[in-house]
Amino acid sequence: MTLFRLVAIAFGHARRRLILSMAAALVAAVAAGGVVYLIGDSTKRSDELLMTLNSPGVRSITIRANSDATDAELLPSRLVGNIAGLPAVDRAVGLSRVQSATTPGVRDAQVSVGYFVGATLKGEPPYELTGGRLPTVGEAITSASAAVRLRLTVPTASETSVDDERIPIVGTFDAPGLGAITDLLDASLLSPAPTNVSGYFVVVLIVHAPADVTPVINATAELLREFGSNRYTVEYDARAAEIEALVAASGRSGARSTAIAIMAIAALVEAAVAFVNAVLQRREIARRRALGFTRSMVFGALVIEGAVLTGIGAIAGAFAAAVVLSTDHTGINLAQPLAAAGFVSFIGVLAALPGGALAAFQDPARILRVP
Amino acid sequence: MSALVVVTDVGFRYGLAERVLDGVSATFDEAQVHSITGPSGCGKSTLLYLIGLMLRPANGSIEVAGRVTSGGRDRERALVRGEHIGFVFQDALLEPSMTVFENIAEGLPLNRPLRRYRAEAAALLERVGLGELRDRKASRLSGGQAQRVALVRAMLKGPAVLLADEPTGNLDDTSASVVLAALFEYGRQPGHTCIVVTHDQRIAAATDTVTRLEAARE
Numbered sequence: 001m002t003l004f005r006l007v008a009i010a011f012g013h014a015r016r017r018l019i020l021s022m023a024a025a026l027v028a029a030v031a032a033g034g035v036v037y038l039i040g041d042s043t044k045r046s047d048e049l050l051m052t053l054n055s056p057g058v059r060s061i062t063i064r065a066n067s068d069a070t071d072a073e074l075l076p077s078r079l080v081g082n083i084a085g086l087p088a089v090d091r092a093v094g095l096s097r098v099q100s101a102t103t104p105g106v107r108d109a110q111v112s113v114g115y116f117v118g119a120t121l122k123g124e125p126p127y128e129l130t131g132g133r134l135p136t137v138g139e140a141i142t143s144a145s146a147a148v149r150l151r152l153t154v155p156t157a158s159e160t161s162v163d164d165e166r167i168p169i170v171g172t173f174d175a176p177g178l179g180a181i182t183d184l185l186d187a188s189l190l191s192p193a194p195t196n197v198s199g200y201f202v203v204v205l206i207v208h209a210p211a212d213v214t215p216v217i218n219a220t221a222e223l224l225r226e227f228g229s230n231r232y233t234v235e236y237d238a239r240a241a242e243i244e245a246l247v248a249a250s251g252r253s254g255a256r257s258t259a260i261a262i263m264a265i266a267a268l269v270e271a272a273v274a275f276v277n278a279v280l281q282r283r284e285i286a287r288r289r290a291l292g293f294t295r296s297m298v299f300g301a302l303v304i305e306g307a308v309l310t311g312i313g314a315i316a317g318a319f320a321a322a323v324v325l326s327t328d329h330t331g332i333n334l335a336q337p338l339a340a341a342g343f344v345s346f347i348g349v350l351a352a353l354p355g356g357a358l359a360a361f362q363d364p365a366r367i368l369r370v371p
Numbered sequence: 372m373s374a375l376v377v378v379t380d381v382g383f384r385y386g387l388a389e390r391v392l393d394g395v396s397a398t399f400d401e402a403q404v405h406s407i408t409g410p411s412g413c414g415k416s417t418l419l420y421l422i423g424l425m426l427r428p429a430n431g432s433i434e435v436a437g438r439v440t441s442g443g444r445d446r447e448r449a450l451v452r453g454e455h456i457g458f459v460f461q462d463a464l465l466e467p468s469m470t471v472f473e474n475i476a477e478g479l480p481l482n483r484p485l486r487r488y489r490a491e492a493a494a495l496l497e498r499v500g501l502g503e504l505r506d507r508k509a510s511r512l513s514g515g516q517a518q519r520v521a522l523v524r525a526m527l528k529g530p531a532v533l534l535a536d537e538p539t540g541n542l543d544d545t546s547a548s549v550v551l552a553a554l555f556e557y558g559r560q561p562g563h564t565c566i567v568v569t570h571d572q573r574i575a576a577a578t579d580t581v582t583r584l585e586a587a588r589e
Contacts, residue, residue: 002481002482005481005485006481012469012473016466016468016469283464284466287464287466287477288477289425289449290423290425290452290458290460290464291452291453291458291477291478291524292449292450292452292453292454292456292480293449293453293481294445294446294449294450294453295445295446295449296446297481364425365420365425365426368425368460368464
């Protein structure tokens, strides 16, 4: 009964001082909404960054034989096979030295692009087939830009010329995220390697995660030791693992710092509102004390009022932020706005304590102007 | 006839200021209306607030409804005030935005259910001539009506001791007579008493006992 009456008193007072009540609820709404949005947006951006970092481009390692290497000095198939067999390697492709492909129909134009013979050594081909079919030995697929430059119509009824040998084009491909060789492949033709290739000029590896880049490079160096470390170069994005760790750690902790700052400011504002509230109703409280309210009842009514107002505001703000986030981010967990609303309500209760104490310990006789 | 309020050798001062009351003793029996009079600044209202447990005496003791309450913790004093003491202030002290009934209900201790007092509140309002105004906002009441509502608020819980501080000071004669009649009727019931602070000698003369205070100066 007592609690029920206290809640009714708190609601009644909140209704009577509507502007102050709305201010308290609004601050809570902004705080909870801000925190939910901040953390949600930060998580989303971190996830996006991690997704970007996890792209094949960041996970790729390009091993390239020296440019002046003879056919006997290419990366040996046997060793390359061992490298491709490393557990952290998801995909591997071995490519020949680049040759020149030209357009048979317009020789006068002197248009030429790169031409690779390559073998998929592990996993799916690292390039994406976008039309037609995968070629067999003696056929080729072309990148979109190479097709344009060579004035080819793909995927059918096209062919190109490589060292006077005519090669049918059976489809197109994209080569995103293949590290150092991406640009070159983007403007090239690609044909399957024959089974008797003894060596590759370039090997592209795509590892499972950015963190695998360094271990795979170390293992590759070990496997190629007999080949000679001065006979090849390795290209990779050295920042990948470092960036991944930084994003995972600092992205969220930055948002956390801002969220804590928002909470602190909200607590100060809520405390100020509660204080003003207590001062404004000094006479009302003194009257209640004269009518028999104990200090704890006065204190309780004010704290309940603070809790109710911040609770309503926090729930509204948190769910509004969740709705905004959910419009372009599907990963919103209902527990997150609930937790934020609960925490802001708790802050609201804490912030109401000084005002409640001020009200509870004021001298009613003095306020009622006892002579 | 037993004493409901016993004041024994009570002294009081506000902080370090000069003493307001010194060595005051008085007994207020049940079923009587008592008045406290005296010159301005003699401590009439202070004595009333001491009896009402709003202030603590510097020395001496005060017994209300059989309980020695001059000491004790604030909580105990507040609970005794809530159960056994009703206040009527010179200013009605109503909440303007609340209705008459809501204001009256505020006088009930929190542990008492409002629904049990609706009929009694209506009867008391009828008794003071405000039966039709139960749901009117206090802001729309005249001064006399507000004071009558304050009186009903003080009486509704049935306190043993009803304290009134210049209850008719701001009222016209008609309202004053209604308020005084209700106060006197309440105070003269068995188990109740009413103590009125007044500077109006006509009111004092109508009460059963008069306690006259002289200015106490060190």
